[in-house]
Amino acid sequence: MKLVIAKSAGFCFGVKRAMEIAMEAAKKHPKTLYTLGPLIHNPQAVEFLKGLGVKVRDRIEHIPRGTVIFRSHGVSLKDLMKARKKKLHIINATCPIVKRAQLFAKYLHRNGYVLLIVGDPHHPEVEAIRSYIPEGVEVVEDAGGAQRIGPWEKLGVIAQTTQSFSFFKEVVSVCLERAKELRVFNTICHATTIRQMEAVEIAREVDCMMVIGGYNSGNTQRLAAICREIQPHTYHIETSQELRPKWLAGREKIGLTAGASTPSWIIREVELRVRHLKGLRG
Ligand code: SF4
Incomplete structure (x- = not known):
């Protein structure tokens, strides 16, 4: 056998980094440390952090005071503003590769492209990316989804960082036929x-x-x-x-x-x- x-x-680089940030913060702020949503999508790791005093809250409204850690998936503009308004101490553990996807999204929007994100519309990373773009954002999970929308004059495509490359290629190939001008940034994490x-x-x-x-x-x-x-x-x-x-x-x-x-x-x-x-x- x-x-x-x-x-x-x-653990990937971004998750390892987020865990280290949280463990370090737990030493400094043992009583008033919160994550907005589970730091990572693993119940056992979240339980481990709970043992260090890191509490999980799903909404900024449920954090009375102290420090909030934003997870590797990134944070929505609305939650960022709420945390600032409440004067919470913010530790941003957004993965740099997710930040890069956010930057490409903003770049495409600024330059007049409709933004198409290939990913799960309910995933916090996708929700966070789209929250920074005031209008003109589409999210599709597969090539069939792209076929049902458009056509477009100017279309910019990015992917949720954990998307499968073959899925991404299928969607891009559909977009090629449905957009007059197409820009694609492969934001899938290496x-x-x-x-x-x-x-x-x-x-x-x-x-x-x-x-x-x-x-x-x-x-x-x-x-x-x-x-x-x-x-x-x-x-x-x-x-x-x-x-x-x-x-x-x-x-x-x-x-x-x-x-x-x-x-x-x-x-x-x-x-x-x-x-x-x-x-x-x-
Ligand atoms: S983008 Fe890559 S490195 Fe960053 S958290 Fe996601 S999978 Fe991990």
Whole structure:
């Protein structure tokens, strides 16, 4: 039996940075530290932060005073203004790669392009990006979505940073036929592309694939969907306790990857459980 673990599994640069910022802030402001929404899409990591005194609030209105951390997905203009008005101490942990996508969005709007974001309209990153653009923003999840809107004179396209590259290409190809002038900025995070490519490679060579990460994590869900297309025996789990022994029965090569917000200790626990169930050394 062989276990193949993706080198790219687990925290990306932006999530690692946000976690470090939060842990550092917890030392300085142990009693009045809040995140606006869960810092990352992983319930176990959020629980860990809670142990350090980092409280989660979904609305600025629910933060009485003190310090608020804006997460790696970015913050909407409305929430930023509310936090400033309340004179909260702001720590902005927006990932620089997300900030770059925001800058491209503003650039396109300033230059008269309708902005098309390829991503999940309800994802906080997409909500934050569109909040800085007063009008002329469309969000589509796939090529079919792009076919239903337009045509456009001037169209600018960007992607949610964790979008799948092949999806992005499909949408851009539709836009090419529906816009007279088209500008495209590939804002997909390199770390996401590498993670997805590595997952595809592993899924091709194994007979069972484990994808670890929060059920509320969009990038983990996409990773699982990509792997499932190649390897039907793909299982998305949050923790090692969810792993069922019957999934591994008769499987000789098992692959393991994890989303960008999955802590290394959870990946290690899953690894150890797979090794234990298959009688391999840790
Ligand atoms: S996936 Fe990329 S863009 Fe998103 S937080 Fe991580 S490093 Fe930043």
